[in-house]
Amino acid sequence: MKQGADLQTLVGYRVQRANLLMETDARAALSDFDLSPAKMTALILIRDNPGCDQTAxxxxxxxxxxxAMKLVNILADKGFVERRPGRDLRTNALALLPEGARQLEKMVAxxxxxxxxxxxxxxxxELATLHDLLARIGPATGLSDDEG
Known part of the structure; x- marks a missing residue:
């Protein structure tokens, strides 16, 4: 279908289209693991932030x-993460288990x-420029990748 000048010049549309293509291919790449890109992202965040809680x-x-609780339940049922006692009685600290680390390495590859x-x-x-430009998208007062 023809995409007119309005669609061609809307950054949000172009990013959305690129995301759709990228996510579709990433889902196919992860099909052997029976996990979505979002669940893989959760594993990476848990690995990189040991002891984080479900709210974070x-x-x-x-x-x-x-x-978040449902997602962690799925990852725990697969033996990839476990809940450990948190900083107080209301929270659990999330930890990546050895099997989760092994599978995550394969997923990332x-x-x-x-x-x-x-x-x-x-x-x-061009790829480096794309990474830089994507990192700059958002309000000037928004969270950086390291903060969010």
Whole structure:
């Protein structure tokens, strides 16, 4: 279908289209693991933030507490993460288990191959520029990737 000048010049539309293509390929890359890109992202966040709680994980993923709990339940049922006593009686500290770390390494490799496939028409400099530009999208007072 023809995409007129309005769609061609809307950054949000272009990012959404690129995201759809990237996520579709990433889902296919993760199909052997029976996990979505969002669940892989959760594993990475738990690995990189040992002892984080479900609320912080949900905030980082932009999902509510109930959805974060369901996500952690799925990862725990697979033997990838476990809940440990948290800083107080109301929270659990999340920990990546050895099997989760092993599987995550394979998942990241699969998604990196997907990324390479999807960005193969970009030069190394263009890819670096794309990363930089995407990191700058958002309000000037918004959270950085390290904060959010």
């Amino acid at each position: 994980l949900g905030r980082a993923l932009s999902i509510n507490r109930s959805s 699969a998604v990196r191959r997907s990324d390479a496939r999807m960005t193969q028409r970009l030069s190394a400099d």
